[in-house]
Amino acid sequence: MPKRNQQQGFTLIEVIAAFTILAMTFMVVLEILSNASANTIKSSERTEIALEAASKMAEVGVTIPIEAGGVSGEFENGHRWDISMTPYEISYEGDTVMDFAPIELYRVTLTIRWDYGDVQERTAEFTTLRALAATYGEEP
Template identity: 40%
Template sequence: MPRRQAGFTLIELIAAFVIFALGFGVLMQILGGALRTTRQSAEATQAALYAQSLLDIQGIGEPLKEGGSSGDFDNTYHWQLNVQRYQIQAAPGSTMAPAMNTPGQPELFQLELVVSWGNQYLQHHARFVTLRSMMPPRNGNQLSNGLPPGFG
């Protein structure tokens, strides 16, 4: 009787190839998801940097004014800013009256910035809210940024 040669059968080779293809497909999906998450993280970081730069200059050089404004950082990122006076509220259940602004005390303004980016199919929004204090008008004409004279 002739001796049979050792080796893999055709079915064993096909099964090995199918297992390899499935594993490779799962790996590609994982890598694609990681790339997508990295891109989204970079976009959100860019939006936060743009927001910080815009909020940092508010009330510097010119007084804050109540109202809204909007604009574009670039072709991708757009912003809307709303400025309003902030009134300190009494705590729930408290018998104390809300604090009133007294002459010479700083005024508080709430700045709400919404940065949006994306395309017509998928829009992303990031909302940033902060408070900014401004000194009331001196001599009835100009607000101070809270810095000592000669520094603002």
């Protein structure tokens, strides 16, 4: 016959070990959730900036004239933008003399700036080429 005085249960070391494993697992899960949350915020921010850039670049040649120089402004959410346009020359190494090109190319650079936190300012830069019909010998 077995003794009935022995209690069935966990020792203090087993309880401490189980609690330690549980705490470490909980910390890992919290770290994963924290990283996922930070990545979601960054992704949302970058998507918003990309949409703003696409919108502003679409205005070049429509509401923003294509000409050497620059313009700047601010979006409704406080993000600031600067557009600079410079003539873009294409090097040509062919046999034919090219005195006339039907278009003029401009390099358009859009820079978007926004505040991140209290101290940091972030920037994103987008560059493209835009064509403009060449104007040779304008008539009065």
